[in-house]
Amino acid sequence: MTQTAKPETCQVKTTCPYCGVGCGVNAIISNDQLIAVSGDKSHPANEGRLCVKGAALHETAGLEGRLLEPQINGETTSWDQAIEHIAQGFRQTIETHGPDSVALYLSGQILTEDYYVANKLMKGFIGSANVDTNSRLCMSSAVAAHKRAFGADLVPGCYEDLELADLLILVGSNTAWAHPVIYQRILAAKKKRPEMKVVVIDPRRTATCDMADLHLSLKPGSDGYLFTGLLSYLADHHTLDISYIAQHTEGFENALRAANSITGNLADTAKLCGLEEQDLHQLYDWFSRTDKVVTLFSQGINQSSSGVDKGNAIINCHLATGKIGKPGAAPFSITGQPNAMGGREVGGLANQLAAHMDFSTPANIELVESFWQAPHMARSEGLKAVDMFQAVSEGKIKAIWIIGTNPVVSMPDADFIRDALERCELVVVSDCMAKTDTTACANVLLPATGWAEKDGTVTNSERMISRQRSFLSAAGNSRHDWQIICAVAQAMGYKQGFSFKTPSEIFAEHAALSGYQNKGQRFFDISGLSELSPKEYNQLEPVRWPLTKGQQNGPLRLFTEGRFNTPSGRARMLPITPQAPLNQVSEEYPLVLNTGRIRDQWHTMTRTAKAARLLNHIDQPYVELSLQDAQHYGISEQDLVEVRSTQGRCLVKAKLSAGQPAGSLFMPIHWTAQFASEARVDSLFTAIKDPISGQPEAKHCPVIIQKVESRWQAILITHQEPKILPCEYWCKIPLAQGFRYELTGLYLPQDWQAWLQQLITLGDDRIELKASSTYRMVSFEQQQPESLFFASTDALANSSWLSKQFTQPIDSAAQRMSLLAGKPVDNNDDGGNIVCSCFEVGENTIRQAIKQGVNSTDKLATQLKCGSNCGSCLPEIRAMLK
16 A cells, blocks of 8 residues: 655644643644744634743753663663653552552643553542542642632633623733733734723732723732622622522532631731732722622632632632623633643542542442452542652652652742652653653653643533643653653553554544433533544644533533532532631741742753743743842842751842732742752742642742842853852853853852863853953854853853844954954844744833834834734733833
């Protein structure tokens, strides 16, 4: 049979691997290389939009840093040996210590098919529910709130509701940076309907506040008080939907009584929240008088020691006013990761069973046991993430398999996690990248396929199942996660349940389980997709659940008829007694540390740091502090500072911000030991967690900040990767070619050249400048800069400009001296710090255009292109225009 040759250039529709928006992507492939991407205009999630991270996907698909072969104890091995080593290790551990002595830790970035077989192996065949996921760190409080209120993990609304709402409340979400495409949709809706009101509830004045009609800078951790106070206000002002409450809810009286017990008075509530009474009243008044209200909540709510209660406090207000199940009206939990919801659908959390069933009834367990023909069915919940790694530390879990995530960076008390893994008898890590903080702790490394090579499905925040299609050959000797899991399962002796040949077979089984003996009892039902042929699976268009047989697509919204997934069919309103964060500030640790994402990076940077332009906007770890706190602690912009808690410390640069409230700090979550000396922010956090969901607190950590009196700072730009960096602070910034290192030290070297020779090899063709406060060196190889080093006890040259020159041929003596001087000959080539990453437009360029009369974002977009693509830079550009 003749095989048809692939066209040299083709286009494949797939799904973005970053946040939970679930954007459709057109991937352009030429000769087995991803050469460009664009937004898929036919995909309902993004309608052609992409954020800067999505728009740079083709810049991250290379093989640099990839894990390409299996390894055991640092030595390359075959797949057969690696699979047998894992299977034998798990078998022997289970035989000696029981099934709860092993665990799997998964990721919201793997596909539903990967999740399904992992969950099936642990819960149905090994016989333990010790399978959890990093979604525990991001969505589990929202999941628990949904289950308590609706009877299952059900998100009522859709993205269209964000555009239809007359009042949109964004709480605990810097949408402009964390979910940029959603921000763009909201911005477009508000431009079309200026009367639409947007309220942002966040201690910080973030980029999202740029479109807000009202910003409530509440006291960190006080969200629960705000929403129980809202319920009391609605009752006092007779704006409840009494009919809806009577027909479709239960528990209202207890919920109102609990709300009134602490937040029955507006003035008291404002005080608890640290807000002006008139501002809080404005929000309450708008909510009470507006029919179409969406409350969009994210990690600022979830990542809390009382995150479940906060979620239910929000849902209570919507249920009490009937603002649910209608166009433009819903409590809406927006997902952090691309497949957090898909993982929840299959049971990827330790307290779930499968297909939205849990361990609460023997009937659920028997149903799944029967469907799987499971030989060793788990009968009770497993250990959630924090407890799982505690069990690893205590030696109760002796073998753990980590798939597609980096807990040594992302878990609270991160140093404890690292130490626990280093003591564990068997640590298996499946990853597409060779060097992460977690792979450094592994006994066995398994090369997994990356985004462009994986094939399966993901589910986004609005219950939309989309295909992630493979369009590149597997890198090196990597394999799909589902293939690896099935191979280990079969090697352990479980031949029958893991003989899948394609992801479509796994998806069909997953879909069939969702409908098995369902009879409408469980809202999650995608049995309508259980009989897809391989061709139909490959061609599957985005589709929402639930989707039973005979349906073409699932409903836009849930609960439109007021029926919920509870035994009574009514939604439950919960009595919420708000609580302050458990870990409070003290005399020794007087400041509150908050964490979150930045605009152009994703999680622990293993993918986004490969695209040089994604580091143009913010290239170093930092702590943001208020102008008042900066003055109090004697800290200036870009000073090296130590942030310390009871658990550890970080060394980062200071960033002063008028939008940061006094008494609070902010640090991004992204930097790891691969990219900075001491910037793993989760090493500062204690493992405090919500008692219901088990989700760790990641928004409230008592700390102290202190300026570090450094003696010098330096820039090193080189093709070489130094094995040692003998200074207190360093940050590694990948460039299109080579790396830039930002360095700061407390002790001044006696001989800079000797110091530098510890780091890199110096070529003979070089020029130097030595002075009392400065040392500069540029070396060349065939008229091309090979290494640049600038050290000073005072100010440094512009590192962005130097980085650009690193890739340019240097033909003349004047160019050489310009490079050594650290500035262009005519001083007109410095665009300044990058604001627009899409088109690499710098601050100086934008300010110059504004001075010349380009006085609107539209005009700037026309002249410079800045802000015309993903729009994430628009808040900063508007600030310059003001």
